Amino acid sequence: MTWRPVGLTRDVPAGRVMRAWVDGQDAVVWRSTRGVLSAWDNRCPHRGMALSHGFVRGEDLACLYHGWHYGAEGGVCSLIPSHPDLTPPDTIKTRAFQSAESDGVIWVRLEGSPDLAPPAIAPGLDPLRSFEIRAREGDIAHGAAAKPFEPAILSLLFNPIAHDRTLVTVLIDAQATSDQRKLASRWCEDVRREVEA
Amino acid sequence: MSLAYARNDWYVIADRNSLEQGPRRTRLLGDEIHVSGSYAHPVIKDASGRMLPTQIKFDHVWTTVGDRPRPLxxxxxxxxxxxxxxxxxxxxxxxxxxxxxxxxxxxxxxxxxxxxxxxxxxxxxxxxxxxxxxxxxxxxxxxxxxxxxxxxxxxxxxxxxxxxxxxxxxxxxxxxxxxxxxxxxxxxxxxxxxxxxxxxxxxxxxxxxxxxxxxxxxxxxxxxxxxxxxxxxxxxxxxxxxxxxxxxxxxxxxxxxxxxxxxxxxxxxxxxxxxxxxxx
Structure with missing residues (x-):
């Protein structure tokens, strides 16, 4: 399976929970209090509730519905609040995916050999924005190429979310001035507006 | 099979308040249902215009689309x-x-x-x-x-x-x-x-x-x-x-x-x- 860029490191600080899409799979991406990043099937094994609505308690992600806890290490259920004295069987666990971070971008893939790192981004780039556009990847690439940002200091990463929705991650040359970053942000909005029109 | 069972139960499709607001359309078991009349005399029809049975119970209007409904x-x-x-x-x-x-x-x-x-x-x-x-x-x-x-x-x-x-x-x-x-x-x-x-x-x-x-x-x-x-x-x-x-x-x-x-x-x-x- 392919590594997919699902967001920026700075958008998921410790204690934050986010929903992501990876090859059609609904996923939850979250960071524990101590900073461990995890990506799981966005579904509590108990009653099917989306874990992306849950909350972080220390090194656990808790489901919003009944507060069941799942540990950052392995996604095993560690607490069932309706029976606080019970040690949950370790067969109760979330389906974990691979996650990695490089150059300020969070990458997730559903399966694959664990030692394969996410694709290297060209050195000297800063993450600028990660945002959704209601269009296909091909149409966005086409729209961006039709009115290229000058100078050529932007790189675009695509993650298809649904047949007509794409998550776009934009990286900018680390040497870019703050004015250039502002202009690049505005350029992103212009591209979105034109492609969605 | 699942629908056949469900058709023979009774369901709430209106209350007094919703009927007083005039005729309305709603859905039941995937099909459109037309609700009109008054709370005392509700008129419930399916999409083909067939009259459906009604009863008032527990302050609500009930209907069923089945041929052999189980008692409420x-x-x-x-x-x-x-x-x-x-x-x-x-x-x-x-x-x-x-x-x-x-x-x-x-x-x-x-x-x-x-x-x-x-x-x-x-x-x-x-x-x-x-x-x-x-x-x-x-x-x-x-x-x-x-x-x-x-x-x-x-x-x-x-x-x-x-x-x-x-x-x-x-x-x-x-x-x-x-x-x-x-x-x-x-x-x-x-x-x-x-x-x-x-x-x-x-x-x-x-x-x-x-x-x-x-x-x-x-x-x-x-x-x-x-x-x-x-x-x-x-x-x-x-x-x-x-x-x-x-x-x-x-x-x-x-x-x-x-x-x-x-x-x-x-x-x-x-x-x-x-x-x-x-x-x-």
């Missing part, structure tokens, strides 16, 4: 003198009608979904309770259910341990009996009648029979609506949307005994409308 169950407490009958309007939820009923039977979510109202951490423990299928009328009953609640009802002043009983007389109806704060020897009755618009969307009509002559009607309705809106945030985010009947698909624990019995009971009856009968 009774809720005898509704006839007890001194009780105040409170229809609470309707809440639409994009979920399986069976998931809406199952959520109503669940107490373990109170501290997390109805925080500081029906429950609060650290009071999360669910004590053992009793669940049975009563053979004489083939209903699911849960009894001796207890839970600590910081604000159990509009008439409650502070935190109390509330006693509950649950009754499921039909796949899309659940009745709850709970401690009545001003009258400890009696029980308030809170019911949900779930109108299955389709297998994945429903209208929930709460109805209460309370010993409470003081709280203004609007406050009672607003309290129930608040609770159901909180539940909706859960119900619209469960996957799969239909209720899985295979226990391997959603792992239960001891506090889920009522839900386990409800799912088995649906399976035994073949009440599969809104359920996922097979394993994904």
């Amino acid at each position: 169950f009774d809720i005898p407490e509704g006839n007890e003198p001194g009780r105040r009958l409170v229809p609470c309007g309707m809440v639409r939820v994009k979920c399986s009608p069976l998931r809406a009923v199952e959520n109503f039977l669940d107490i373990a979510h109170f501290p997390f979904v109805h925080t500081d109202v029906l429950g609060a951490e650290p009071y999360t423990e669910v004590e053992p309770y009793k669940v049975e299928i009563r053979e004489q009328n083939d209903e699911v009953w849960a009894t001796k259910v207890k839970f600590f609640q910081p604000l159990a009802a509009k008439s409650a002043a502070g935190g109390i341990t509330t006693d509950y009983e649950y009754r499921v007389p039909a796949p899309t109806t659940a009745v709850l009996y709970k401690t009545c704060p001003p009258k400890p020897e009696a029980q308030d009755v809170i019911t949900i009648f779930v109108q299955p618009r389709s297998e994945t969307e429903c209208d929930v009509w709460p109805w209460m029979a309370l010993y409470d002559d003081d709280t203004p009607y609007a406050d009672l309705v607003q309290f129930q609506q608040m609770i159901f809106l909180q539940d909706r945030s859960i119900l619209e985010n469960q996957r799969p949307i239909k209720l899985p009947l295979d226990p391997r698909m959603e792992i239960p624990t001891r506090s889920d005994l009522t839900s386990v019995a409800y799912r088995r009971w649906l399976k035994k009856r073949g009440a599969f409308y809104g359920a996922l009968a097979e394993t994904l």
